[in-house]
Amino acid sequence: xxxxxxxxxxxxxxxxxxxxxxxxxxxxxxxxxxxxxxxxxxxxxxxxxxxxxxxxxxxxxxxxxxxxxxxxxxxxxxxxxxxxxxxxxxxxxxxxxxxxxxxxxxxxxxxxxxxxxxxxxxxxxxxxxxxxxxxxxxxxxxxxxxxxxxxxxxxxxxxxxxxxxxxxxxxxxxxxxxxxxxxxxx
Amino acid sequence: xxxxxxxxxxxxxxxxxxxxxxxxxxxxxxxxxxxxxxxxxxxxxxxxxxxxxxxxxxxxxxxxxxxxxxxxxxxxxxxxxxxxxxxxxxxxxxxxxxxxxxxxxxxxxxxxxxxxxxxxxxxxxxxxxxxxxxxxxxxxxxxxxxxxxxxxxxxxxxxxxxxxxxxxxxxxxxxxxxxxxxxxxxxxxxxxxxxxxxxxxxxxxxxxxxxxxxxxxxxx
Numbered sequence: 469x470x471x472x473x474x475x476x477x478x479x480x481x482x483x484x485x486x487x488x489x490x491x492x493x494x495x496x497x498x499x500x501x502x503x504x505x506x507x508x509x510x511x512x513x514x515x516x517x518x519x520x521x522x523x524x525x526x527x528x529x530x531x532x533x534x535x536x537x538x539x540x541x542x543x544x545x546x547x548x549x550x551x552x553x554x555x556x557x558x559x560x561x562x563x564x565x566x567x568x569x570x571x572x573x574x575x576x577x578x579x580x581x582x583x584x585x586x587x588x589x590x591x592x593x594x595x596x597x598x599x600x601x602x603x604x605x606x607x608x609x610x611x612x613x614x615x616x617x618x619x620x621x622x623x624x625x626x627x628x629x630x631x632x633x634x635x636x637x638x639x640x641x642x643x644x645x646x647x648x649x650x651x652x653x654x
Numbered sequence: 655x656x657x658x659x660x661x662x663x664x665x666x667x668x669x670x671x672x673x674x675x676x677x678x679x680x681x682x683x684x685x686x687x688x689x690x691x692x693x694x695x696x697x698x699x700x701x702x703x704x705x706x707x708x709x710x711x712x713x714x715x716x717x718x719x720x721x722x723x724x725x726x727x728x729x730x731x732x733x734x735x736x737x738x739x740x741x742x743x744x745x746x747x748x749x750x751x752x753x754x755x756x757x758x759x760x761x762x763x764x765x766x767x768x769x770x771x772x773x774x775x776x777x778x779x780x781x782x783x784x785x786x787x788x789x790x791x792x793x794x795x796x797x798x799x800x801x802x803x804x805x806x807x808x809x810x811x812x813x814x815x816x817x818x819x820x821x822x823x824x825x826x827x828x829x830x831x832x833x834x835x836x837x838x839x840x841x842x843x844x845x846x847x848x849x850x851x852x853x854x855x856x857x858x859x860x861x862x863x864x865x866x867x868x869x870x871x872x873x874x
Binding site: 507508524527530553560563570571574578580581602606609616619620623 | 669670671674675676677678695696697698699700721722726728747748751752754755757758759761762763764765766768769771772775776822868
């Protein structure tokens with residue numbers, strides 16, 4: 469059974485770096501979560517009834533990321549991971565809401581990552597797919613070579629190398645019949 | 655119920671491609687039967703990142719957005735998958751009550767991994783980035799094999815180019831810096847891996863650099 473705990477105003481639920489494994493749900497009251505952002509800036513969030521904290525870290529098996537200060541007398545429910553999983557099994561809407569929040573977190577981090585990786589981002593994804601097809605072609609795995617090139621055409625219909633790929637496809641189809649491994653012009 | 659389940663099943667023969675890196679993804683999968691390997695394929699080689707078994711979920715980034723697939727999925731054996739799309743997701747949730755918990759777990763882990771990658775890229779100088787990327791890759795190995803950090807030599811299956819990619823440094827610069835490390839006896843460079851010969855030294859360097867960066871930030 470999840471444990472229900474009372475916290476007095478100005479007390480601390482846990483500190484950043486704490487390895488504790490529970491997931492916290494606010495039943496009554498308010499807390500202030502303080503964590504460090506991408507650029508060492510302090511992020512403050514006030515949470516109230518119905519909101520979870522300490523969730524990601526518990527589930528992923530990492531220490532807590534934030535220090536949680538109680539700013540109003542609060543009643544907080546502490547779930548073990550197992551208890552939490554049971555909760556979302558019987559309340560899928562709670563799980564869906566959390567999933568959405570996690571997705572948007574991850575998307576924000578992904579954006580930041582892309583921004584920092586400007587110089588080394590993939591050249592041309594279409595071109596990379598053509599090369600993947602060549603990998604299978606070289607292994608004489610014609611089925612997968614064709615599969616990848618057809619997908620390429622489907623997803624990049626305006627790519628400049630469509631004519632070459634069409635030629636590849638024809639030659640490979642021929643090879644499937646004759647058994648002769650053709651030479652492809654690059 | 656049998657009827658609906660059938661609609662969302664997809665079967666693949668051993669060796670068949672399920673999806674390709676770079677193509678936009680709109681669905682994700684759970685393995686019902688068989689094995690799936692996740693690979694990065696270039697013109698000359700296939701690098702296997704993982705082999706997944708029954709019950710595993712993959713391609714889940716597609717529920718976030720129509721992002722390009724970050725790797726290729728190939729049926730390792732004859733495989734039966736359940737395909738999840740935006741449309742059937744809620745419908746399938748009732749059939750697979752554990753699915754939500756699994757997805758929450760996967761995304762939570764992803765967030766920590768992505769934050770760790772970000773912490774590498776945010777370092778200011780390129781030498782720090784490379785050292786920290788090496789430490790990050792060792793940490794990833796240690797998650798599966800915690801004893802590895804006590805080994806004298808730790809082999810990381812990563813090429814120079816890939817390591818550069820983790821840090822956003824071009825191949826030439828990465829090569830130059832890594833050869834400096836090799837000359838100093840800190841690492842050995844192999845064609846498809848890097849051997850770390852003094853992990854603690856790298857750990858100490860990074861601790862010092864992070865402390866310095868922090869005090870610099872605070873004084874600003």
